[in-house]
Amino acid sequence: MELVLRLQEGTELLSVALIGIGVLSATYSLIQLLVTGRRKTQRERRLAYQHARLILSRFLAMALEFQLAADLLGTTVAPSWDQLGRLGAIAVIRTFLNFFLAREIDEEEKAEQEDREVATARTTGEA
Numbered sequence: 001m002e003l004v005l006r007l008q009e010g011t012e013l014l015s016v017a018l019i020g021i022g023v024l025s026a027t028y029s030l031i032q033l034l035v036t037g038r039r040k041t042q043r044e045r046r047l048a049y050q051h052a053r054l055i056l057s058r059f060l061a062m063a064l065e066f067q068l069a070a071d072l073l074g075t076t077v078a079p080s081w082d083q084l085g086r087l088g089a090i091a092v093i094r095t096f097l098n099f100f101l102a103r104e105i106d107e108e109e110k111a112e113q114e115d116r117e118v119a120t121a122r123t124t125g126e127a
Helices: 002-039 042-076 081-126
Strands: none
Touching: 002 042, 042 081
16 A cells, blocks of 8 residues: 555656656747847747747646656555545546547647648759
């Protein structure tokens, strides 16, 4: 029982750390964009912004998974009907959040890939 509670706390801390790392990474990316933005084309700035969003989105999606795991661990130790009901509601909300976040990540990655392909075609066509 004590081990499960420690594991739950560790999983929650890991989730918080992932969010923190994601925020720092995305912020660093955005700061780079602000510093070098004037030297970039509009398309390059948009790609850099999308890249920063993807960084944060990926970390948030992973953090949501760890939060759900922590909630599951919390209910393994003498669950009550109240706790199970709360877990169900939290699981549904987090699953929806994660679903839409994953869908947005996929769309952004496809758009980023298409932009790279267009840039490559332009470069190849100009050469």
